[in-house]
Amino acid sequence: MNLDLVSSSRCFDGTQRVYSHKSETLKCDMRFAVYLPPAAVTHSVPAVFWLSGLTCTEQNFITKAGAQRAASALGIAIIAPDTSPRGADVPNDDAYDFGQGAGFYVDATQEPWSKNYRMYSYIVDELRELVASQFAVDAKRFGISGHSMGGHGALTIGLRNPSLFRTISAFSPISAPTQCPWGEKALTGYLGDDRAQWAKFDATQLFAEKGWSGPEILVDQGEADEFLESQLKPDLLVEAAARGDVELRLRRRAGYDHSYFFISTFIASHLEHHARHLLA
């Protein structure tokens, strides 16, 4: 297995590492971060995949969320991939919300994006299998979470793969990418104009039409989030959950914005949610 260690630091008695590998799915070199709690020294532990938002790399979550404290105490691993294919050979765009740093967790069908921009398959198949085979994690106990674009990724990937990801949570997710500027731009660019192709990458449509029989889905949303009304639209998620009989717990947090100061405040609560079900 072609896995290069980029960095390794002890953190809360566990180990925070970053690896690089050649991705078959994305046709480029990719980095991802792995936090292994001390419990992973003696046995396989559950893992939560964290999907980051626009402009992020694998670094943002591991340096800013302070998640290692709770992960160490609970005995769960955290897998934090990059947010898009990368490199000089990978098509890009000058905008912050399209191209590199903005993979949107879809499998692109449009040129020139379709060769590399397959973050959905990368997370669901390649990275998940690679992590399961290379680290002391138990592939039967994986959960998924994320922020903003990554919250959208966590909800859609989780909903579509209940046997692979047993628990789902999100911070400030783009709840309905088919109905907001960030999502419409990305889905048009990666998937084309036929909106029928967009449905399987929209959490509200999956909530309403596919449902979810797993544990309650936990979502935190700051009420002072600058993108709340224009891009995130959690009300649409609540409506869709009701229609699809999805057990959704949306916590509206007064005063909190879209930043990692918000995520750091509630990440322990999310990891406890995942651990409660994954360790049961």
Place this chain on the structure above:
Amino acid sequence: MNLDLVSSSRCFDGTQRVYSHKSETLKCDMRFAVYLPPAAVTHSVPAVFWLSGLTCTEQNFITKAGAQRAASALGIAIIAPDTSPRGADVPNDDAYDFGQGAGFYVDATQEPWSKNYRMYSYIVDELRELVASQFAVDAKRFGISGHSMGGHGALTIGLRNPSLFRTISAFSPISAPTQCPWGEKALTGYLGDDRAQWAKFDATQLFAEKGWSGPEILVDQGEADEFLESQLKPDLLVEAAARGDVELRLRRRAGYDHSYFFISTFIASHLEHHARHLLA
């Protein structure tokens, strides 16, 4: 008072803010960060000044250390200044370890640095007084801490001002800047060749000659720190503490490096140390 709000985010039920102001001491605009815990809404709280290391701004600690969790729970504020004067009009150097980002918490006497590079006086006088007058903090209950160059700053500023900073701690401090490459370069550049002028900016000399009658000084040092032997030299601090009868608790942490992954692991323990004495 000329104080501009740069950013404000809720974090652990308190508020993480960044301000800008025109510094009289440094003759330039300066930024500093203030975390106010929820307790500060109703009464003045103790504050810990955090001094960062080489290349850092006021951002590194507030985004990477995860300190707000413990500060919120303990009811203490955190003041995190930048590490040097800043701006196009301020002399600079291409090196990462001299000039902007590397003020070394001294008052420079050499040209062209002496006009702006007065971080010692900025912290001890101007910023301390500004913070005391503008925020719900109790100036009689200030502590000081920091990392690497900022650990050196915390130890030297604390030792020299026991009535202003009642508690001291440090992570991976440059223990003896008169005896390591980082320190010799900075002290020569800012203070000139006369080593007699360096003594008051060297923690080991202050430990041995001046002593400290305040609470135990807490220092954490990673044993896998890449700068341990060449730059940090904690053994010299231990020797000096013995000579000066300074109560020093040096905790050597196996496997930990020089990064914020190390700081984030033990910052709560440091804040508890400060709070134990400042809230007593």
